[in-house]
Amino acid sequence: MAKIKFDHVTVKYGNHTVVKDFSLEVKEGEILGIVGPSGCGKTSLVRSLGGFLNPDEGDIYISDNLVYSKKKRINRSPETRRLGIVFQDYAIWPHLSVYDNVAYPLKKRKTPKAEIDKLVRQALEQVRMTGYEKHMPAQLSGGQQQRVAIARALTSSNDIIIMDEPITNLDAKLREGMLDEIRVLQQNLHTTIIYITHDQEAALQLCDRVVIMEPNGNICQIGTDEDIIERPANRFVFKFIGVSNFIPVVEEKGKYYVYQAKKELCYAEKKPKGFISGKPSVMGIRPMDIVFDDESPVKGVITQAVFLGTLFNYFVKIGGAELRVQRSMLDSLDGREYKEGETVGLRFLNEKYYDAEEGEVRK
Ligand SMILES: Nc1ncnc2c1ncn2[C@@H]1O[C@H](COP(=O)(O)OP(=O)(O)OP(=O)(O)O)[C@@H](O)[C@H]1O
Ligand SMILES: [Mg+2]
Incomplete structure (x- = not known):
């Protein structure tokens, strides 16, 4: 049973086709990496999945529900898609405390206050940020801010989390630590994770399967780290991974x-x-x-x-x-x-x- 399915999805901006006829199934409970050079369409796929961008063709399923279909004119709102997304360009809201950032998705769903308290505490515990509830983002390091962003994604959904380049701005040591934390998170909560990056090394290290995209938005290989390292599908993959x-x-x-x-x-x-x-x-x-x-x-x-x-x-x-x-x-x-x-x-x-x-x- 696929947790997420892109079925023949095409995304265009005006007459610029970014992703053409893209199909991909993400399995329940796996960490799937999507790796590709800058501009190949990774964030466009995330925005389509989250309901922030409407593809020009194709269907998208989340947990077996059809959430978007151009042909059938189905387009579920972002809130109802119940995804936790850690966005590439903005991590957390600077004007909200750590607590309020993490509570935000729950408040939006009108969750009772006691339940919010419990879930925020749990999410902060998962990312080892207990005790920082009252801090403002400016008082946190880059790595701590990213952890809060992940906690906020967890209160949106601990079922499916999409991370779009979550750790590019971190130094090497923090980056290593984050990869370990993402892995532990997945093991504790059995979350299905899509991890998007142009850092092929991080993806191969972290993910169960990795999708390699070409600059033109096509998938050129899907496989485990061993498949990709030992049997690169073509010259592009060979060059891209080392x-x-x-x-x-x-x-x-x-x-x-x-x-x-x-x-x-x-x-x-x-x-x-x-x-x-x-x-x-x-x-x-x-x-x-x-x-x-x-x-x-x-x-x-x-x-x-x-x-x-x-x-x-x-x-x-x-x-x-x-x-x-x-x-x-x-x-x-x-x-x-x-x-x-x-x-x-x-x-x-x-x-x-x-x-x-x-x-x-x-x-
Ligand atoms: N709002 C937009 N309007 C027009 N073109 C856009 C828009 N957003 C993205 N694009 C174009 O679509 C292409 C894919 O962009 P996208 O952000 O999906 O790439 P990416 O793979 O996430 O790149 P990066 O690794 O740099 O984040 C790029 O050529 C980009 O210039
Ligand atoms: Mg991007």
């Missing part, structure tokens, strides 16, 4: 070369897994998956070597391109030092292949 190198490769008489012009750079004598024959192809490879190996016929020259605290980062010139290579501290325990200007052999692990003519974004 530091990447792309190297043109060619097949000739059963041998595989990097860079057409450099025939000595043969890196495989049998067909690598996933290689696309008969088409110009590029290899996508992560810096950690390029290994220095003196035996390899693929040679490059180190142009830059930098120690980054936990790993060594190198730029290696090969043919007309520069590759980024990383070696962990553990790999470096062999005592071999690699210096700028040195020629090194390169071996490739876990590489992926993409159609070179496909471009970076699948249309």
